[in-house]
Amino acid sequence: MEERKTIFDYLGQVMVTFGFSVFVMSVLCLLVGEEAQSVSTIYSLGKEGISVETMMQFLGVSVCITGFRYLFFTDRVIKWMSVTMRTVCMLSATIVVIVLCTVLFGWFPVGQWQAWASFLVTFALCFGGSLVVTQLKEKSENRKMEEALRKIKEKTE
Amino acid sequence: MKVEIKVDSSIEETCVSIACNKLTPELEKLIGMVRIMEKQLVVTAGEETFILDVSAILYIEAVDRKTFVYTEKGVYESGLRLYELEEQLEEYGFFRASKSCLIQLRAIKSLKRDINRRIRVTIENGEMIIVSRQYVEALKRKLGLVE
Numbered sequence: 134m135e136e137r138k139t140i141f142d143y144l145g146q147v148m149v150t151f152g153f154s155v156f157v158m159s160v161l162c163l164l165v166g167e168e169a170q171s172v173s174t175i176y177s178l179g180k181e182g183i184s185v186e187t188m189m190q191f192l193g194v195s196v197c198i199t200g201f202r203y204l205f206f207t208d209r210v211i212k213w214m215s216v217t218m219r220t221v222c223m224l225s226a227t228i229v230v231i232v233l234c235t236v237l238f239g240w241f242p243v244g245q246w247q248a249w250a251s252f253l254v255t256f257a258l259c260f261g262g263s264l265v266v267t268q269l270k271e272k273s274e275n276r277k278m279e280e281a282l283r284k285i286k287e288k289t290e
Numbered sequence: 291m292k293v294e295i296k297v298d299s300s301i302e303e304t305c306v307s308i309a310c311n312k313l314t315p316e317l318e319k320l321i322g323m324v325r326i327m328e329k330q331l332v333v334t335a336g337e338e339t340f341i342l343d344v345s346a347i348l349y350i351e352a353v354d355r356k357t358f359v360y361t362e363k364g365v366y367e368s369g370l371r372l373y374e375l376e377e378q379l380e381e382y383g384f385f386r387a388s389k390s391c392l393i394q395l396r397a398i399k400s401l402k403r404d405i406n407r408r409i410r411v412t413i414e415n416g417e418m419i420i421v422s423r424q425y426v427e428a429l430k431r432k433l434g435l436v437e
Contacts, residue, residue, distance in 0.1 A: 206405050207405065208405065216404075271403045277435055278430075278433060278435065279400065279401060281433035282433060285396070285434075286396055
């Protein structure tokens with residue numbers, strides 16, 4: 134029987150995403166907190182750390198991202214959709230949420246194109262990188278399975 | 291039920307004979323099991339009974355306590371339960387794909403990784419079956435990809 138997920142599994146996933154983002158931002162705070170304090174609300178405390186307000190915003194984003202994963206990467210809501218299409222939907226929904234947060238919470242100056250460009254480049258690199266790794270892994274696994282199946286068929290014919 | 295076993299070194303071919311006044315479901319099950327040893331499966335379609343070669347089976351599915359056997363030529367019903375068939379047919383290359391489905395490895399056209407760590411199997415007749423996450427390891431073991 135397909136393993137049934139409980140609300141605690143999703144909460145666990147939210148916490149993993151939230152914990153990872155807080156960890157990355159904490160490291161960035163230590164490195165560039167002082168310089169970025171005046172331009173981003175994320176670094177409002179400088180290199181002292183992340184404010185509770187910002188952490189709650191990250192928690193909200195983590196809930197959204199986990200929700201999107203549930204929506205696009207399980208077949209509980211959408212039964213049949215190609216993996217590529219699911220990835221495109223996940224990517225678009227995540228960008229929309231981050232853009233909304235940026236505008237609402239002032240994560241970086243909305244009027245500066247350089248800030249948007251940096252955000253998009255960083256996001257594309259991270260997402261593209263993980264996508265390429267996943268695709269390569271998937272292709273290699275498919276190839277191994279097909280090869281093993283071919284050998285079994287040859288042996289039994 | 292009386293069970294008689296005769297061991298005689300002069301007998302060239304093993305013979306299983308059943309003497310009864312009528313065929314009961316239990317006896318039919320027993321006959322089905324013996325047939326599987328001969329790589330055959332007793333199935334029905336409507337009022338007719340057929341003996342299928344195990345190699346002709348693409349996959350077997352359990353729906354509402356009934357067991358359906360799928361081949362290129364048609365769909366048949368088996369009197370055996372899915373778990374009984376699983377035990378008997380494992381050595382002939384069948385594996386459990388989900389709670390309700392057994393697939394014959396040789397009937398697979400292609401295998402692809404799907405979302406949620408499942409595997410999408412395309413059968414020779416073009417049908418698609420998903421291997422549940424909990425049975426993926428067993429399939430990979432059958433393919434010789436994991437120890």
